[in-house]
Amino acid sequence: MDKKITNQIKWNPYVLMKNDECCNFWKEHFADAQRKLLYVMGKGFDFRMNMGVSKILQSSPGIKITCLLIEFDEGKSSSSKKYSPLVKENFEELKQLVGESNIQIKSIELWRSAGTKKKRRVGDKNVSDLFNNHDELKNYTDVIVDISALPRGIYFSLIGKLLSLVEVNKPNDATQNFFVITAENAALDKNIQDTEPDDELSFAFGFLGGSELTSENKPKIWLPILGEDQLYQIHVAHQKVKPEEICPVFPFPSKNPRRSDNLMIEYHRLLFDELSIEAQNIIYVPEQNPFEVYRTLYQTIVNYYDSVKVLGGCDIVISVFSSKLLSIGALLVAFEFKILDTIKVGILNVDSSGYNINSEERSKRLIGQTELFLTWLAGEPYTKSND
Amino acid sequence: MSIKPRNPFLLRASERIESDASFLRLYSPLVLELLQDKFEKGKLWNNILFIRSSPGAGKTSLLRLFEPNTLLTLHNRRSSDEFKELYKKLQKINVVTDEGVDMLGVTLAFTRNYEILEDLSGIDNAKRSRLFFSLLNSRIITATLRSILQLKRLKFPEDLCKINFTYNNEELYFKKISVPCNGYELYDWASEIERSIYNLLDSFIPNTYDAVEGHSELFSIMVLKPDYFFIDEKPVCNNILFMLDDVHKLSSSQREMLIKYLLEKRSNASLWLAERLEALSNLGTNEGRDYNEISIEDYWKDHESKFEKLLRNISVKRAADSREEVEFTLEDNLQEDDLADALKKAKEDTINAINKLTANTTKYDQWKKHIQSFDGSDLETSLLTKKIEILINRDINKRQLALDFSLSVEEIEEKADEKVNTAAKLFLFKQFNLPYYFAFPVIAKIATNNIEQFLGFASPLYERMLSMNLNMEIVSVSAREQDKEIRKIANDKWKELQKIIPDSFLVIKFIENLCRFCYNETYKPNAPYAPGVNGFSIDTTKIVQLIKDEDWLTNEIYKDFHTVLHTCLAYNLLHKRETLQGKKGEKKTVYYINRWLCVKFELPLNYGGWRSKKPEDLLRWIKK
DSSP states (O other), X not given: OOSSOOSOOSSSSOEEEETHHHHHHHHHHTTSTTOEEEEEEEEOSOTXXXXXXXXXXXXXXXXXXXXXXEEEEOOTTOGGGGGHHHHHHHHHHHHHHHOGGGEEEEEEESEEOOTTSOOEEXXXXXXHTTOOSGGGGTTOSEEEEEOXXXXXXXXXXXXXXXXXXXXXXXXXXXXXEEEEEEEEOHHHHHHEEEEEEOSSOOOOTTOOOSTXXXXXXXXXXXXXXXXXXXXXXXXXXXXXXXXXXXXXXXXXSOSSTTHHHHHHHHTHIIIIIISOOOGGGOEEEOTTOHHHXXXXXXXXXXXXXXXXXGGTOOEEEEEEOSOHHHHHHHHHHHHHHHHHTSSOEEEXXXXXXXXXXXXXXXXXXXXXXXXXEEEEEESHHHHHHHO | OOOOOSOGGGOOSGGGSOSHHHHHHHOOGGGGHHHHHHHHTTOSSSSEEEEEESTTSXXXXXXXXXXXXXXXXXXXXXXXXXXXXXXXXXXXXXXXXXXXXXXXXXXXXXXXXXXXXXXXXXXXXXXXXXXXXXXXXXXXXXXXXXXXXXXXXXXXXXXXGXXXXXXXXXXOOXXXXXXXXXXXXXXXXXXXXXXXXXXXXXXXXOOOSTTSOOOSSOTHHHHOOGGGEEETTEESOSEEEEEEEOGGGSOHHHHHHHHHHHHHHTOSOEEEEEEEGGGOXXXXXXXXXXXXXXXXXXXXXXXXXXXXXXXXXXXXXXXXXXXXXXXXXXXXXXXXXXXXXXXXXXXXXXXXXXHHHTTTOSTTHHHHHHHHHXXXXXXXXXXXXXXXXXXXXXXXXXXGGSOOOOOOTHHHHHHOOHHHHHHHHHHHHHHTTOOXXXXXXXXXXXXXXXXXXXXXXXXXXXXXXXXXXXXXXXXXXOHHHHXXXXXXXXXXXXXXXXXXXXXXXXXXXXXXXXXXXXXXXXXXXXXXXXXXXXXXXXXXXXXXXXXXXXXXXXXXXXXXXXXXXXXXXXXXXXXXXEEEOSSTTOEEEEEXXXXXXXXXXXXXXXXXXXXXXOHHHHHHHHHO
C-alpha cells in the first residue's frame, strides 16, 4: 500500500444530524453570540429551497447571518423557465425570513455557447470563482452550503472550493465550521424530472481525476451510484468514461427495502446484457448516510488500487445518478484523494439544462415528507479529535 | 472473461466492444469502400482528410481499425475466413502487407477538457493558444510513442528507452529537452507538460501559468516522422497516420486555430480529422486543393444498395456472435392469409369509396368495370382500387378544364407511375391498419445511413427472435410483429427525445409542425406529391424586407430557427441532400426528416418528396 494511502480516513468519526437533531444542535451552537454564519444557497424553484434556513432561524432567531444566494441561469430555452413564479415565491419567502439586507445575490452562468456550437457547462468553474481566497470567509465562524436548490452541476465544485479554503488553504490559526445541508425527499425528487441532459460531458471542475491524462492511460474503474429514471444519463456517462471495470453502487439499506431490487430490474438489460457487469462487482451503500457511502467507496478504491498496482495503478471515476445526500459521500471521497494526491478520483455527472415538475399540486403535498440532513465536514469536532 | 453476448445488437459503439478480435469479427469490410475511392484518386494518404458524420455513423469504429493492436490482430489472423476480406481491403490501400503492418496509426480523441482552457481567467489569448498547442503537442507525442510500442509488441513504459528519436532540432522546436533522445526521455518530457497543464485546469487554488511550457507551434506533426524513429537501428514503420477524433469537442476558436494551422503548414503527414456535423463551418479554403473530405452518411446516401448490403453483413456478423446461435431473420412478405379479414374489408371499402365518389358521373365507368373484372388477390385489388381512387381525385380536381368523356382502361397506366403506386400502398395500408414498416430493406431505409440507428431498431427485433427461439418457435418475425415493434421503437425514441435534446421546447414544436405539414400534404386524396412529402427546402428568394438574402440565417430574427436547424442536424433529426432543380445545374439543399421520425409520423420513407418553404414560415413552426 502506498505510504499516503492508509485506512485512516479523514471523516472518521463523523458528524451527521437529521431533522430535530439539526434544530437542537443549532439552538445550542448558535447560542454563542460570537458566531457569524455565512449561509450559501441556490435561488431556484424547488419547494425545499428555504427549508434549511427557516429551520435555523426558528431554532436560533438571534443568529447573525449573511445569506449568499446563488442565482443561476439555465439558458434561454430551459424547460425550468416556466417555473419562474415558483422561484419568485421562494425568493419573497427568503426575504421575509432573512431580511433583504442580509442577502447577497451572486449570479452565475451555467452554460455557455459560442457560435453554432452546442452549449457547454461553465457553471462549475464559475461557482468556484465566487470565492477566491480565505480572506473572504474570515469574518464568519460558520459556513453552511445548502444544496437543496442547487444543481448537481455546480455544488460539487462549490463545496470542493470551500472545503479547500477552510481546510487546506487557511491561515494556521483559523478554524471554521463547514457544513452541508440537504433536504431529502425521494418522492418529491421522483416528481422533478431532469430534461435535456448534457451529452457532451466533462468532469466536475476540481475533480477532473486522471482518466483524461492521456500520457498515464491507466485502467479506469467506474463507480456509478444508481438512481431511478437515469438510463440515458448512465449510457452517455459510460460512453464518456469507457471504463475497464464497473462497480455499480446500489442504495441499501433504504427506506423502501425493495429499492435496490427495483433498480436492478430497471437497469438489468443495461448492466448485464450491454455492459456485462459481474455480479460480484455490485456495491451496496446506505441510502441515508453519506459518510458510510464515503467510507465504502474509499475502501473499494483502496482495494482496487492495491490489486492493480502491479499493473501501474488505476484511475477512478464516480458518477452520481441518485440523491444529493448520497452525492455528498462521493464528493468527500474524491476530495480526500485529491488532497492526498495519491489515487486520482474524478467526478463525472450528467447535468441537465432544465427540469420538469410532474404535478405542482402533488409535489406541494409531498413537501411534508422532507427530511433535513446536516453533514459537518470541517471545524471543531475534527480539530478536537485530532488534538 | 470472454463470454459471448446474448444479444450482440445491443453492443453499439465500437469502443464498447472489448477485444480487438471481437471488434474485427463484427466489423464489416464494406465500410472500407468509403476509403477506396479516395485511395484510387491518390487522396487518402499524405493529406488532410476530414471524416464527418452524425453520431453513430461509424467514425470512431473506422479509426479503431487503423490502430496498431487492431491491425496486428488482423494481420495475425489474415488467412482465417472471418477476416480475409477485411485484410484484402486493407492490403489494397497499403495499410498492411504480407510482411507486416506498414502503417503506424496514432489516435488522439479530443474531449471537452480542451475547452476548459478557454475558461482560465487572467491570461491573454496568446498564452491560451500556447497552452493549447503545448497540450496538443504533448498528447500527440505520448500517443505516438505508445503506438510505436504497440506496433512493435513492446512493453509500456519499460521499453520506451528502446525507441530512438533522431530528430536533430533543426527548427529549434524543442527548448526544454535535448534531442535526439530516447523514447523514455521524450515521453517523460511530454507527459510532464500534460500533467502541469492538467493541474492548472483542475486546481481550486489559482496557479501561476509561467511554470508551464507553452508552444507557439503544433510542431509534433512536423517532427514525428517515420524517418526519425528507430528501434535497434531499424525504422519502426513506413508511414504514420494521425487520427484526431471528436474535433467538434474543441471550442470554436481552438478548432479554427488547429485547422488553420494545419492547412497553412501543408505538412506531408497523413492526418485524419473526425468530427460530427455540428462542427461544420466554412474553412475558407477549397476541398480538393487544401484538404479532402468524407461524409460517411453522404456516401451511403449515394450508395443505398451498398448500405443495405452493409447492414445485412453487420446483422449476419452480430447474430453469429450471439451465444444463442439464432439468425437474424425478418419476414420479407406480408402474410396475406393472416390478414384475410382486413384485406377483404379493404377491398370492399375501397370499391365502395370509388362508387360513392363517382355516383354522379359515368366518366369512370370503364375504370370501375376494370376493377370488377380484375383477377387478383384482395390485396392486389385493393391496391388497384386505391390507385384508381387517387387518379379519380386528381381528375376531379382539374375537371373544369376537361371534357366529360369516359376514360379508358389504358389511361390508368398512362396516368399512374410508380410514385402513385407507392402512394396508393401508403394510403391503403394506413387506412386499414395493415403492416407497412417491415422487411429488411425497410429497416435499412429507417436506419437513415446510420449504423447505430440500425442497431437501435435491430436489437429489440433480435430480442424477439431470441424469445421465439426460447419458445421453440420459428424465429422469423412476422410482418405484423415487425411493424408493431418498429412503431413502438419510434414512439419510444420520440418520448426519449423530448427529454434529451437541447432546446427541446423549440425543436419538438418545430418537428411536430413540420411533420404535421408533411402529413397533410402527403395524405391529400389526390396525392399531389406522390409518394409523399418528408422534407423541405428553404426558399430565400423572398425574405422579409430589410434583410439581405444571404444574411438571413445569421440575422437575429432567425436566431431560434438557426438554433433549431443546427440541433436537428447535429442530432440527426434532419439530414441534408443536394438535389438538382430548375435551371440546368442549379442545386437545392433539401432537409429531409430522419426516417425514424417518418415512422413516428406515418410518413413515407422515399426520397424526393419535399416542399419549398420561406424562412418566415419555418420560423412560424417554432413559434406557434
